[in-house]
Amino acid sequence: MKKVCIITSVHPWNDIRIFHKQAKSLAAKYEVQLHGIAPFYYKKVDGIDVFGLPSYSQRWKRPLNWLRLLGRTLKSGASVVHFHDPELIPLGIVLRCLGKKVIYDVHENYPLSILSKEWLPVYLRKFVAAVFKLVEKIAAIFFNRVVAVTPDIASNFKKGDVVVIKNYPLVIDDLIKEVEFKRNQEIHTLIFVGLMRRVRGIAELVKSLDYLSPKHPVKLQLVGSFADEEFAREIEELSRGRNVELLGQVSHREAIGLMVKATVGLLCFHPAPNHLTAMPNKMFEYMGAGLPIVASDFPHWRKIVQQNRCGVTVNPLNPADIARGIEYLLNNPDLREEMGRNGHKAYLERYNWLSQERILLETYEKLFD
Structure with missing residues (x-):
């Protein structure tokens, strides 16, 4: 051989x-x-x-x-x-x-x-x-x-x-079959999965919680390891008094399981030169999990989100604008479900390994x- x-x-x-x-x-x-x-x-x-x-x-x-x-x-x-x-x-x-x-x-x-x-x-x-x-x-x-x-x-x-x-992400058949698009939760879960660096907008995600209406109880799940200890301490301090779960590194399968149960997938990277034309694997994993997406308003990312009608784009440097995107999805459960279905369909047809x-x-x- x-x-x-x-x-x-x-x-x-x-x-x-x-x-x-x-x-x-x-x-x-x-x-x-x-x-x-x-x-x-x-x-x-x-x-x-x-x-x-x-x-x-x-x-x-x-x-x-x-x-x-x-x-x-x-x-x-x-x-x-x-x-x-x-x-x-x-x-x-x-x-x-x-x-x-x-x-x-x-x-x-x-x-x-x-x-x-x-x-x-x-x-x-x-x-x-x-x-x-x-x-x-x-x-x-x-x-x-x-x-x-x-x-x-x-x-x-x-x-x-x-x-x-x-x-593009792997197809994990049994987990994908478990996707439910109607997620009527008492507390809505906002999720970010990936290596946590400053340029990936983690601090802005945490701060965005302050701008959300109390009529939609939410928790933010941050799943992944930190790139450096100083930034980890900064996010831990910033998370105090806010409903944030720092779940650390988990297996790929566990991460998909968490996404399947969440309400909204977050991908609000800063406009670093390397991000503007990147094709973020996590966006397609969110689609596979049936999650509507709140993503950075980069031209390339906006094109993917708009063509597939699977989420909204926001200014990743502005926590209030991130909150606006989240709030829009939380206020419109039917649209949220439709966007989740659209992304899931696109994942199955095109965006997989x-x-x-x-x-x-x-x-x-x-x-x-």
């Missing part, structure tokens, strides 16, 4: 896109090894050979994992190596020079993402972003394929060598030919 080696030095081994989508889809046709951050050295999961890497909090130690990955990929005997992190670009070039077929999977528009990195001094961001964009474009010449999450990211690369595989799995498998078939 033909062999594939998937590698990441940043993401956990069971990352949704890397393991649950790509690795599982490929394992139906190929022998798959996956190397990622894990607290173990090896185990076999769903027919996939998973090898763990240590997690280093100090950035200067990360090259140790790059060296491990070089040795492991050569030892694997895999014909195709699929890597997921920009820090592995030099390793990808080395592997290509050693005769491997190499795929670079680009999860973000990294040049735009650099512009909003808080750890990088503001005066350096444009320069670093421009340098990285040039390096990434030149490096891509070495690779057999570049896989981009969005058409916007794909536009950074040479047209013939890039394929767009969108990050099965449509992208076909593109992934076709890409590999061409590489192995």
Whole structure:
């Protein structure tokens, strides 16, 4: 059987896109090894050979994992190596020079993402972003394929060598069957699911509760881990005296279960450059769960919401406007139900992983030919 080696030095081994989508889809046709951050050295999961890497909090130690990955990929005997992190670009070039077929999977528009990195001094961001964009474009010449999450990211690369595989959510049949669109709750649950960073508008979501009418009792569920401890403390302090549940990190299945029981899905990211053209996976998961959405009023996001008639858009920097969007949905239960049904239908027909799995498998078939 033909062999594939998937590698990441940043993401956990069971990352949704890397393991649950790509690795599982490929394992139906190929022998798959996956190397990622894990607290173990090896185990076999769903027919996939998973090898763990240590997690280093100090950035200067990360090259140790790059060296491990070089040795492991050569030892694997895999014909195709699929890597997921920009820090592995030099390793990808080395592997290509050693005769491997190499795929670079680009999860973000990294040049735009650099512009909003808080750890990088503001005066350096444009320069670093421009340098990285040039390096990434030149490096891509070495690779057999570049896989981009969005058409916007794909536009950074040479047209013939890039394929767009969108990050649409998995279909979880039994949970999706449980979706009920009439959710007449005594307390309405507003939910955000995902990694919690300042630029994802978490503080504004909490503050928006102050502007909601008391005729609609609500609670805000924040599901996911915090990007840093200082921000976690800030949100904990802000949540005092407000009906906010900080549920922390849960499994993907548990997160979907919480969404299915909620009233409104919230996705109010700040207008950071990388967010404006992003295709947020969580929006489509909210649709799958039958949730009407309150989303940031970015042109790309507005188009998705309006075309599918599945929610409202708001100014994500204004808690009062976020509350206005929430209030509109709470005041109109029939419309809320209709929007939930519309989003759910769009998810089943278009916005799910099965449509992208076909593109992934076709890409590999061409590489192995």
